[in-house]
Every structure is written in structure tokens, then in C-alpha cells.
Amino acid sequence: AQTVTQSQPEMSVQEAETVTLSCTYDTSENNYYLFWYKQPPSRQMILVIRQEAYKQQNATENRFSVNFQKAAKSFSLKISDSQLGDTAMYFCAFMKFYDFGNEKLTFGTGTRLTIIP
């Protein structure tokens, strides 16, 4: 079974600063997906960024980027030039690489991020 660990329950940072959220996972799989989802106060789950484990290049989406260390089973999220709208819970999640019959996401417990004006 896979496990996802987020060791930072809460973080806060000043607006416009950079913040990094940590995530580690445990799996015996070689191919898989990793995700960061954002959950703002509205409770909607929003996909922030996705990384395929077979890709060595770190994924980037505008101000969001990841540091994917496969050997260390680490998948951190960096938010640059943080904005007030980034205030949310952030969940790290794992999915086996299209395992027909088992495409569920395994989530970490989340990090509550607050951007301070």
C-alpha cells in the first residue's frame, strides 16, 4: 500500500514571498503520478500540478513548481510570488500509473497555507 506524508500541518508566509511545501511518499511502484491539489475555503478540490514519475524534468505551472526526487521519494511544491488567493489547504497525492482497476488517489493529511498581506 502507498502512503503519503505531509509533515507541515500549517505554514504562513508574507505576500510575494516564496514558500515550499513538503511531501514524502512510500511506494514499491516504479511508475506513478504525483499531484498537488489545492482546497480553498470554498472546499473545491483544484489540481495545482501533476508529475509523472518516469519524467526526470520537474513540472512547472506558472508560479507553481515541484522538486521531484524519485530516489528520496520526495515531492515538494514551491509557490513563487505568493498571492492572497493562494491561501488554502494543499494536499499531496499519489496514484499508480494507470493500474486498471485501482486508479484511486492516496492523499496526505494536508498543509494549511496562509498568505499574509
Place this chain on the structure above:
Amino acid sequence: DSGVTQTPKHLITATGQRVTLRCSPRSGDLSVYWYQQSLDQGLQFLIQYYNGEERAKGNILERFSAQQFPDLHSELNLSSLELGDSALYFCASSVELLRSLSTGELFFGEGSRLTVL
């Protein structure tokens, strides 16, 4: 808007009662997933259906059941409700055209907030 519709958005009921939560997946998505999020917790996978058939099961209580209908909408039935069942219940859907086309992304609805008094 993810394209996944969940009803009702809010539901308040008493212990011992039974409720049904409904989910309409994105047009064309064959898979439906149900997740439970208790207060300030991560999302726990309950169950997955694919084209009408149960595909994967997580930590779903025996008091809970689900089904997916021919039109692909899904219902989660919660019975003999207890205080601890109060949570946000998410439905998600995904595209599964062919293995090679899977992006691994799930699209979440806005959730149904259940309060058991």
C-alpha cells in the same frame, strides 16, 4: 467548474437516519470515485465505479453503499448514521478512453456536506 455535479450541497440529519448523495460525472467520464473528508482531515477513498461496476474499494463502512447507474451517475447511500459520519463527501470522475490516454487526473465536485446531529 469541474463539470462534476453533486447534490445536495448541504444536508443535516439525525443519528440513525439514512441519506443518499448523488453525483453526475463529467460528460464522457466512465469512472466515479467517492471520498470522505472529515473535519480538517485528508480525503479518504471510499469506493470507485467504472461503467456501472464496482472497481475498487477503500475504507468504506458496511453501513455505506454505492452504485453507478446506466447513465453513469452515481449514488452513495449512508445508513444508520452516526455523529462520526459528519463529513464532506466528494465525488470525482476521470476519463478512461484507452490506457495510453490516461492523464491520471481526477475532477472533483464541490462536495456534499453532511451534518449528523
